[in-house]
Amino acid sequence: xxxxxxxxxxxxxxxxxxxxxxxxxxRILGPVDxxxxxxxQSIVTxxxxxxxxxxxxxxxxxxxxxxxxxxxxxxxxxxxxxACVFGFLLxxxxxxxxxxxxxxxxxxxxxxxxxxxxxxLIVEHINYHLGKGRLIGIFSxxxxxxxxxxxxxxxxYGANVYIFSTIVVIESVVVCSLxxxxxxxxxxxxxxxxxxxxxxxxxxxGIPLLVxxxxxxxxxxxxxxMIEHYLxxxxxxxxxxxxxxxxxxxxxxxxICNSLLxxxxxxxxxxxxxxxxKYRYILNKxxxxxxxxxxxxxxxxxxxxxxxxxLAYANAASVLHVYTYAFxxxxxxxxxxxxxxxxxLEKELLKRSLQGCVMNxxxxxxxxxxxxxxxAGLSTLISQSYVSHFxxxxxxxxxxxxxxxxxxxxxxxxx
Numbered sequence: 001x002x003x004x005x006x007x008x009x010x011x012x013x014x015x016x017x018x019x020x021x022x023x024x025x026x027r028i029l030g031p032v033d034x035x036x037x038x039x040x041q042s043i044v045t046x047x048x049x050x051x052x053x054x055x056x057x058x059x060x061x062x063x064x065x066x067x068x069x070x071x072x073x074x075x076x077x078x079x080x081x082x083a084c085v086f087g088f089l090l091x092x093x094x095x096x097x098x099x100x101x102x103x104x105x106x107x108x109x110x111x112x113x114x115x116x117x118x119x120x121l122i123v124e125h126i127n128y129h130l131g132k133g134r135l136i137g138i139f140s141x142x143x144x145x146x147x148x149x150x151x152x153x154x155x156x157y158g159a160n161v162y163i164f165s166t167i168v169v170i171e172s173v174v175v176c177s178l179x180x181x182x183x184x185x186x187x188x189x190x191x192x193x194x195x196x197x198x199x200x201x202x203x204x205x206g207i208p209l210l211v212x213x214x215x216x217x218x219x220x221x222x223x224x225x226m227i228e229h230y231l232x233x234x235x236x237x238x239x240x241x242x243x244x245x246x247x248x249x250x251x252x253x254x255x256i257c258n259s260l261l262x263x264x265x266x267x268x269x270x271x272x273x274x275x276x277x278k279y280r281y282i283l284n285k286x287x288x289x290x291x292x293x294x295x296x297x298x299x300x301x302x303x304x305x306x307x308x309x310x311l312a313y314a315n316a317a318s319v320l321h322v323y324t325y326a327f328x329x330x331x332x333x334x335x336x337x338x339x340x341x342x343x344x345l346e347k348e349l350l351k352r353s354l355q356g357c358v359m360n361x362x363x364x365x366x367x368x369x370x371x372x373x374x375x376a377g378l379s380t381l382i383s384q385s386y387v388s389h390f391x392x393x394x395x396x397x398x399x400x401x402x403x404x405x406x407x408x409x410x411x412x413x414x415x
């Protein structure tokens with residue numbers, strides 16, 4: 001089994017465990033504790049992105065040009081390690097002094113470990129670069145299987161929210177450790193002297209992508225934070241039960257982009273037209289799958305929520321009905337972003353992410369008090385559709401990407 005199939009298998013395993021084991025966790029914890037768990041993760045996710053400094057896309061680009069020398073690669077890794085350790089300490093201090101709820105404070109402390117682990121997962125791209133995607137798939141399956149077993153035991157004994165949160169962190173620690181062990185002999189052993197100017201240059205390259213990443217997280221996670229503010233943590237749990245079902249499918253475009261697009265987009269400077277034809281073909285097929293899944297989920301949203309979560313989460317059906325239609329736009333956004341990064345248009349990505357962030361915050365501000373959690377789902381759909389697709393039409397520099405995506409949409413066919 002090749003690397004791509006193993007990674008897809010791991011993601012499918014995550015989805016199945018999320019649907020089966022995850023729903024049991026939601027039932028055991030109830031909307032309040034389940035909402036508190038999701039709320040804690042949302043806050044930590046913002047710090048994860050901030051601590052990453054936007055260096056992951058920069059790291060991927062440098063792999064192709066600098067891996068044999070290793071200088072920039074090792075510099076980026078060192079900067080990211082220092083940044084996430086500092087972010088972890090800063091987060092811990094802020095949580096300790098500003099969070100008054102004891103249960104929330106404990107959960108934030110548990111999830112804070114992800115600030116370090118999730119940022120260090122950047123080394124997986126080294127194995128991708130060396131054509132060892134199979135290794136990544138094996139490591140991910142090991143961590144997912146361990147997490148699944150631990151969660152099953154916790155469910156059997158009716159564990160509390162702290163235990164389930166710890167298991168989430170254990171999965172990340174395991175896969176992070178395996179990735180780092182696998183690349184210790186791959187990096188250049190030659191000692192390189194770094195200057196402050198080199199470090200500042202690397203950080204500057206990541207700033208536009210950092211702001212873009214923060215914007216993306218805000219318009220994907222701010223809804224839960226604002227729901228807690230306006231409606232309470234119980235509604236966060238209900239909303240989270242629906243949103244997680246859709247977000248579990250986001251791996252589809254990401255895995256395909258990681259495995260298929262590098263070779264396709266790598267030929268842009270050689271034969272752009274041929275590369276774009278292959279790009280549109282891949283996008284077309286992924287869109288077919290995405291739209292089909294969204295329609296099925298929307299049609300059966302009430303049944304899905306009832307059988308998975310029970311009556312306590314019945315109000316999540318309306319959220320699921322509208323939230324699912326954001327998925328095709330996520331696909332468009334992931335694909336067009338990779339194309340724009342290849343063309344060195346990171347600043348345009350930043351601008352549209354900021355626009356989407358502001359749009360989502362404003363929509364949530366007005367719609368959540370009026371429409372409740374349904375308003376949060378609607379806000380996500382509107383902002384996601386704008387950021388991922390319609391914003392490309394607004395500027396001359398990005399209009400060609402809008403047309404490329406439209407050609408993939410217009411050529412919508414199953415054959």
